[in-house]
Amino acid sequence: MTAVDSRPAGGGTPHAGRAVGGGTSHARRAMGELAEVPGHRPFGARAKAFVALTKPRIIELLLITTVPVMFLAEQGVPNLWLVLATCIGGYLSAGGANALNMYIDRDIDALMDRTSQRPLVTGMVSPRESLVFGLALAVISTLWFGLLVNWLSAALSLAALLFYVIVYTMWLKRRTAQNIVWGGIAGCMPVFIGWSAVTNSVSWAGLVLFLVIFFWTPPHYWPLSMKVKEDYARVGVPMLPVVASNAVVARQIVLYSWVMVGVSLALWPLGYVGWFYPLIAVVAGAWWLKEAHALRARAKAGITGAKLKEMRLFHWSITYVSILFVAIAVDPFLR
Numbered sequence: 004m005t006a007v008d009s010r011p012a013g014g015g016t017p018h019a020g021r022a023v024g025g026g027t028s029h030a031r032r033a034m035g036e037l038a039e040v041p042g043h044r045p046f047g048a049r050a051k052a053f054v055a056l057t058k059p060r061i062i063e064l065l066l067i068t069t070v071p072v073m074f075l076a077e078q079g080v081p082n083l084w085l086v087l088a089t090c091i092g093g094y095l096s097a098g099g100a101n102a103l104n105m106y107i108d109r110d111i112d113a114l115m116d117r118t119s120q121r122p123l124v125t126g127m128v129s130p131r132e133s134l135v136f137g138l139a140l141a142v143i144s145t146l147w148f149g150l151l152v153n154w155l156s157a158a159l160s161l162a163a164l165l166f167y168v169i170v171y172t173m174w175l176k177r178r179t180a181q182n183i184v185w186g187g188i189a190g191c192m193p194v195f196i197g198w199s200a201v202t203n204s205v206s207w208a209g210l211v212l213f214l215v216i217f218f219w220t221p222p223h224y225w226p227l228s229m230k231v232k233e234d235y236a237r238v239g240v241p242m243l244p245v246v247a248s249n250a251v252v253a254r255q256i257v258l259y260s261w262v263m264v265g266v267s268l269a270l271w272p273l274g275y276v277g278w279f280y281p282l283i284a285v286v287a288g289a290w291w292l293k294e295a296h297a298l299r300a301r302a303k304a305g306i307t308g309a310k311l312k313e314m315r316l317f318h319w320s321i322t323y324v325s326i327l328f329v330a331i332a333v334d335p336f337l338r
Contacts, residue, residue, distance in 0.1 A: 044127055052122035056105055056133060057098030057140075065097055065193045066090055067325050068216060071332035072197030075208060075275065078335045081201050085152065089200045092148040092160065093193060099140030100164040100189070104172045106133040111238035117231050155199045163192035180243045183228075187220030208275040211266060215327070218263035222256040222295060223320035226313040249311065253295075253302035256316070260295040264288035267327060276331070277338035283330035291316075291323050 069089060073081045105112065105123055109130055112118035122128040128136075141164055148157035171186030194212040195205055225243055228235065229252060232244040244252050267288060271281040294316045301311050 048127060052125075052127035053136060055122050056102040056128060056136060057094070058101040061101065062094050062097045064321065064324070065093060065190065067328050068212070069093055069193040069197040071328040072194050072209070072212060073201050074332040074335060076198045076201035076206075078338075085200060088147070088151045089156070089197065092144050092152060092156070093196065095140050095144035095147060096160040096164050099137045099144055100167045102133050102137030102140060103164075103168045106130055106137060107168070107172050108176075109133075111240065114238050115231075115234040117234055152200050153203045155203055155205075156196050159192055159196045159199060163189045163196075166192075177240055180241045180246050182240075182242070183224045184221050187217060187224075190220055191216040207273055208270060211269045211273065211275075212331075214266045215263060216324075218259050218266060219320065219324060222259045222263070223317065223324075225252055225256055226298065226315075226317040226320075228252075229311070229313045230317075249302040249307065249313075250299075250305075253299035257292075257295045257299050260292055264292060270331075276334045279337045280330045280334040284327060287323050287326045287330075291319065294319050 070086060073086055073089065105121055108118075109121075109123040112121050113124045118124065123130055123133055141161070144164075145157050145161045148154075148160050167186070167189035171182065171189060175182040175186050191213045194216060195209045198209040199205055221243075228242040229244040229249060232242060235242045236245045243255065264284070267284045268281055270276045298311075298313060298316050
C-alpha cells in the first residue's frame with residue numbers, strides 16, 4: 004500500500020540559488036554531501052527520523068481509501084480487529100516502500116528544496132539503515148497481512164510495494180512525463196486491499212474505486228508539480244509541468260478530472276451503493292470540476308506565480324477524496 008509522494012513543499016531552501024538543469028551531475032555531487040553524517044545523533048531525533056522515512060502524512064491518505072472500502076464490502080461495520088490489522092499492515096507496507104524510495108532518491112532529494120530535510124539528506128539516517136529498514140518493513144508487512152488478514156491481501160500489498168519501488172521510483176520517475184500517471188497505480192491498490200481484507204476476493208466495486216484513484220492521482224499531483232517544477236527541473240526529473248506549459252498541464256488536469264468524476268458515479272448503476280453516495284459524488288465532483296476549469300482558465304490566460312493559485316486544486320483534491328470515501332463508508336447504513 005503506497006502512493007506517490009504528494010506533500011507540499013516545505014523545509015529550508017538551501018539549494019534555491021542553484022541553476023535549473025544538470026540533474027545528473029548535481030545528483031552525483033549530492034552523494035558526497037550525504038556522506039557527511041553528523042557525529043552526534045540523539046536517540047529521540049533518530050526515532051523521529053525513522054518515522055519520517057515512512058512518510059506518515061501520505062499513509063494517512065492511503066488509509067482513507069482503505070477503511071471505507073471495508074465498510075462497503077461488509078455492507079456495514081466490519082470486524083474492528085480486522086480493520087486494525089489491515090491498517091497496521093498497510094502502514095508497514097507503505098512505510099517500507101517509502102523508506103526504499105528515499106534510499107533510491109537520496110541523490111536528488113539532496114538537491115530539491117521540498118526534500119532537503121529528509122533523514123538521509125540531513126544524515127540522521129544512513130543510506131544502509133534506510134535500505135535495511137525498508138526491506139525489513141516489506142517482509143514484516145507481507146507476513147503480517149498473510150498471517151493476520153489473508154494471503155490475497157498480502158500479495159496485493161507486496162505488489163503495490165514492488166510497483167512503487169521498482170516501476171515508479173527506479174524506472175518511470177526519471178524517464179517519462181507520464182511517471183505520475185502510471186506510477187500512481189501503486190496508490191490505487193489500497194482499495195483492492197480493503198475489499199480483499201473483508202471478502203478474500205476482488206470485485207467490480209474495487210475496480211471502479213481503483214480507477215477513481217487512478218484518474219484522481221494526476222490532477223491531484225500535477226498542481227503541486229506546477230508549484231515546485233523548478234525543483235524537478237534542477238534534478239532532471241521530467242514531471243509534466245517541467246516539460247509542458249501550464250496551459251497544457253491544466254488541460255490534462257481537466258480531462259482527467261472529467262473522467263474521474265464520471266467513473267466515480269459507476270458504483271450506483273452497478274448496484275453497490277444507494278442514494279447517498281452518488282449524491283455526494285455529484286456535489287463533490289461538481290466542485291472539483293469548477294476548480295479544475297478555473298485553474299485552466301488562469302493558465303490559459305498566461306497567469307503565473309501566486310496568482311495562478313494551482314495549490315487550491317491540490318488542497319481540494321485531498322478534501323475531495325476524503326469526502327468521497329467517507330460517503331462510501333456511510334452509504335451502507337442509509338440503504
